[in-house]
Amino acid sequence: MSSFSLSRLAAMLAKEFLQMRRDRLTLGMIVGVPVMQLFLFGFAINLNPKALPTAISIDDPGTFSNSIVAALENSSYLDVIRETKSPQEARRLLDEGKVLFVVEIPENFSRDIVRGAQPDLVVETDATDPAAGSYALAAINSLATTALRDDLVGPLAARAQGPPPFNVVSHLLYNPESITQYNIIPGLLAVILTMTMVLMTCLSLTRERERGTYENLLAMPATPLEIMIGKITPNIMIGAVQSTIILLVAKFVFNVPMIGSFGLLAVALAFYITANLAVGYTFSTIAQNQLQAMQMTMFFLLPAILLSGFAFPFEGMPVWAQWIGEVLPATHFLRIVRGILLKGNGFGEIWPNLWPLILFMFVAGSFALARFRRTLD
């Protein structure tokens, strides 16, 4: 039995610190990860999202509707991006995810107010993410009493007292019961796939490098494309298995509605998985060992969770964060999955999010191939 030795402990500590100091990437992550998290949580993530995109469809132009539009535009919760006469167009914007709210001013709205008939102001809400719209919806509800205050003067002054001049009727679309799981579980598909696909690919190449087998592989007549496809294909299959498991659990355990086409979902999945594999492959050309591969994966995963609209409503983020989010494949895939499963989106509606995914896949893939070295230097 040897007794505890302070000098041995000192030697041990010195060794550990030396090794830590030499691992530049880890040191970078020690600083980088908390800074990134602070920025994301501190600046980007707003649990009380404002300026949510809204469309107004007006069937009854006039003073009252002007006041309502003005009031909506004044509300910090909403951002009126479209005024239209056609309810169909407004509905399409909602389907495509371009707006979260459609406010419909019905025919004879003014006449009914004047008559004191309390017409309905219909608010259609995209409820796939129940958290996103709740504050905004409350704000719209309060409009009923305030929006027309300045118009109800003179002979109409009586309308300003008593019951509100019109009712706000909200229709929650796509997820009428506001079940959070309906939103989270499709989102998990995006996040879990990103995590495993990037990590597995990144590890499989850095493992070869760490063990020295990479030199042997390179000394044999294998082309970069053969190596890349060989490394990626097993991971595509892992991705397919994972997707199936997640979707089965979503359907049979959480009863997530799945109204869209599975074929379309499979197409989007294929692109999404490949895009993530390309990222993993690019990382693996940078990471020197498996630990660094893990860290780089974390670095990519954090924004994919926090800025994609998975953990927090996308629209609630400041513009710069939305721009970062738009670059991430997870953001687009998330919209596609929610669109297909909850809204029953078809190809036309998911295309605006599918092409960025395909573009990302090609850019990341070319990057991976370009970074691939046939040599050890």
Place this chain on the structure above:
Amino acid sequence: MSGNLAIDVSGLTKHFGTKIAVDHVDIAVPEGEVWGFLGPNGSGKTTTIRMLCGLLHADEGQGTCLGYDVRTQSEQIKRETGYMTQRFSFWEDLSIRENLDFVARMYELDDRKAKVNSTLDRLGLVKRQNQMAGALSGGWKQRLALAACMLHSPKLLLLDEPTAGVDPKARRDFWEEIHTLSDAGLTVLVSTHYMDEAERCDRIVYIQNGKLIARGTVAEVIAQSKLFTFIVEGEDVRRFVQRLQDEPGVEHAAFFGAALHVTGLDRDALEHALAPYRNESGITVLEAPPSLEDVFIHLQEQAQ
């Protein structure tokens, strides 16, 4: 380019950062010859070999391997070259057979199964073919790696310390096989730290600090060194070593078994230094040709 040179490179240079690892190395190995590549640790042997088979880009220099340009045609070079890495680089989580099979497939060999079987047979690993390669002892790993890099019947073998840690019998078998293959036209460049292996080579090149400083047959390299060696034998010669090393004219004094080799460049000075010992009873002092090891140690000490 010359048709009968398997390796013909000149001015090969490689930097790592500011450090120059290989410094304008010229090597020309005729087909069918076995050349030894010697040099102290860190002298640039591995780096040179990697440049030859296209695993590292040369910063400067040009030339051919098997008639293919080392800068632009590494694909073709790889196809016809067997490279054995210094560090075991086969897949430890694949079985012995699976490793050989993978190599055979990478080179798209026709009668894959037969080749793998005969290799297993020759190695004497048939019974252990399903063991993981990682479970092999160090020497057996070397033997497996060697067999694997010869599986595709290459025309050129680049072997980086293939016999490090291999037992004497296996080492002898290895050299017998190398010579049989070279008789059939195979060219071999083999790095080694063993003198007896250097002596089995047709020619040797000696690299130090990235520069090739000696080349030729063993006899030529010894002659070029212009060294003189005296062998001091007798009872308890060890007690002289410290004193002899400090004598002027003595480059180094070292033991080989019971004998003391005293080496220097100046024959007269050596004679002078050894004169007192000639008279001691039971001690004999004889001049002998310097051994290769004497030469290498001399070269290495000169550089310091």
